[in-house]
Amino acid sequence: MKLDNDLYCYPWTSMVENNCNSYYLGGKTPTLIDAGHKHRVSNLSSLMESDGIDPKGIKLVISTHAHPDHFEGNQIFTNNGAMMAIHKEEDRFLREVGGRFYRMFGMEMPDFKADFYLTEGSLVLGKNELQIYHTPGHSPGSISVYWHEKKALITGDVVFNQGVGRTDFPGCDGRLLKESIEKLSRLDVEYLLPGHGDIIVGKNEVIQNFDFIKKAIFAYL
Numbered sequence: 685m686k687l688d689n690d691l692y693c694y695p696w697t698s699m700v701e702n703n704c705n706s707y708y709l710g711g712k713t714p715t716l717i718d719a720g721h722k723h724r725v726s727n728l729s730s731l732m733e734s735d736g737i738d739p740k741g742i743k744l745v746i747s748t749h750a751h752p753d754h755f756e757g758n759q760i761f762t763n764n765g766a767m768m769a770i771h772k773e774e775d776r777f778l779r780e781v782g783g784r785f786y787r788m789f790g791m792e793m794p795d796f797k798a799d800f801y802l803t804e805g806s807l808v809l810g811k812n813e814l815q816i817y818h819t820p821g822h823s824p825g826s827i828s829v830y831w832h833e834k835k836a837l838i839t840g841d842v843v844f845n846q847g848v849g850r851t852d853f854p855g856c857d858g859r860l861l862k863e864s865i866e867k868l869s870r871l872d873v874e875y876l877l878p879g880h881g882d883i884i885v886g887k888n889e890v891i892q893n894f895d896f897i898k899k900a901i902f903a904y905l
């Protein structure tokens with residue numbers, strides 16, 4: 685689904701199976717943010733194709749974090765020549781506890797090698813300048829991606845529509861999650877693009893969502 689020039693959203697809507705929302709950023713370095721589960725990639729690929737996007741042309745896969753429902757499908761794109769990038773903390777976390785974590789969900793951790801690490805600051809991909817924010821709390825190396833030109837914020841499992849990411853997995857930290865959400869809430873956002881659930885469009889709606897989370901959820905983190 686096209687949101688804006690070079691910005692596409694592939695929401696996951698099933699009530700019976702978990703997977704993440706995926707986002708495609710066009711331009712000189714066609715980029716996929718969060719590939720989702722491996723067995724759902726063929727579905728994602730055909731949705732992209734129906735929007736005129738060649739999945740084999742993806743040059744970079746960014747993972748907001750390395751939980752299986754966001755990360756497992758990366759391999760299909762890296763096998764086709766895409767580079768893969770995550771935060772260094774997430775790489776460390778995955779190598780330390782990833783095997784156990786994936787087995788919790790009945791899966792084997794995929795082989796992976798980050799081509800480069802995402803660090804807080806700007807990431808320039810052709811004409812697109814993205815800002816990477818380190819937003820730990822749901823996982824130690826969670827990142828959020830802010831595209832200032834589009835006022836689009838991709839949050840992974842940090843912020844959802846009327847909710848936040850779980851804090852009961854290994855590597856979670858509620859205090860850090862609150863700090864991360866505070867940081868993101870200061871950005872000027874028209875499109876809030878979370879890792880699960882509905883996207884939020886409209887500056888006022890985004891502000892209201894951050895206010896709701898701070899009032900209704902922060903006390904429980």
Ligand SMILES: [Zn+2]
Nearest residue numbers: 749751822841
């Ligand atoms: Zn997650």
